[in-house]
Amino acid sequence: MEDIIFGIYPVINLLKNNPKLFKKIYILNNKKITNKIKEIFINIKKYNIPYYEVKKQWLDQKTNNHVHQGILGIIYCKKIKYNQNDIIKIINKFEKPFILMLDKITDPHNFGACIRTAVAANINIIILSKHYSPKLNSTVKKVSCGTSEMLPIIFVNSLIHTINLLKNHNITIIGTDIKSKNIIFDKKIYLPVCIIMGSENKGIRPIIKNNCDMLLSIPLFNNINSLNVSVSTGIFLFEIIRQHLFLK
Structure with a gap:
């Protein structure tokens, strides 16, 4: 293709x-x-x-x-159909997998920006729902500056099923929640980990929150209620990198 x-x-x-x-x-x-x-x-x-x-x-x-x-x-463009088994095959290639999951990120510009941030942060795999995500189209690829070809991006039928799958392989599931009193900068986060990002307005769905091991937030000031999802993604991912590289 x-x-x-x-x-x-x-x-x-x-x-x-x-x-x-x-x-x-x-x-x-x-x-x-x-x-x-x-x-x-x-x-x-x-x-x-x-x-x-x-x-x-x-x-x-x-x-x-x-x-x-x-x-x-x-x-x-090789059209590859992934399934749950492919996720496990991919994460087994890494000693400490670093995973990004996107829940209801429907805007292709935000999706593309998240991909670029994920590649810069050396994420191993991005996982999204087939039902609540934009297609990997030319707009997404342009915004991602071509980085969408640099890591596996897998669309799954059920994020809940995938979360349980990851948990069974000892991967910590961290959800982002603006209402959480747990600040990311106050928590020591260990790899392997899966970070779940939600939409700017509504965040991750309640059913996803209920299946997370931990919910973390970013402190905001001056009556700012939320950040663009790609900005939040960068803060979370690079804080984990900072901890992993410098706070061992």
Whole structure:
């Protein structure tokens, strides 16, 4: 199967991390040659990727008028159907799995931003519900800056079933809850762990909260009631990294 990726940074990131995925690249004709465009051309030549110059109207049509920055790539996309057994196979590859679960994150921009944050934090796998999540489409891939190709993203039928599965493999389940009196900075968190993030307005569902080993919050000030989910995700994940690396 084929898919598209567009935008300068998503294309560059994927060229750096997985150039073999590219089938061809399209660049706006008479595109200003910036340092980033030079970098793209260097990689195109290095990996012998076919490229074509096209008009802006063509790129607008192919991207449904999204902000493509004059560049679009056609990539090979292997459609893989995951099941619960695949989750266990994946986490068994790691001594101390670091997992991100997203509950009812329905906005593709938030989803893409969470993916990028997860990759930066070296998350091993992202798990979502099939029923309460956006598809892994071109918008998600652009916002994630191409990082969606860098880790397993698994859609499951039941988050509760998956939580119990993870618990059976000695993985601590931590839910995020703005109402919790337990502050993340006050708790020592040990890997392996699964962090569950919910929507900005409603958070994780009550049924998910009831199946967590612990609920933690971020302290907020000046009458701010919530943060964007990708921002909250970054705070939680990198606090765990800080503890794991520096507070042993």
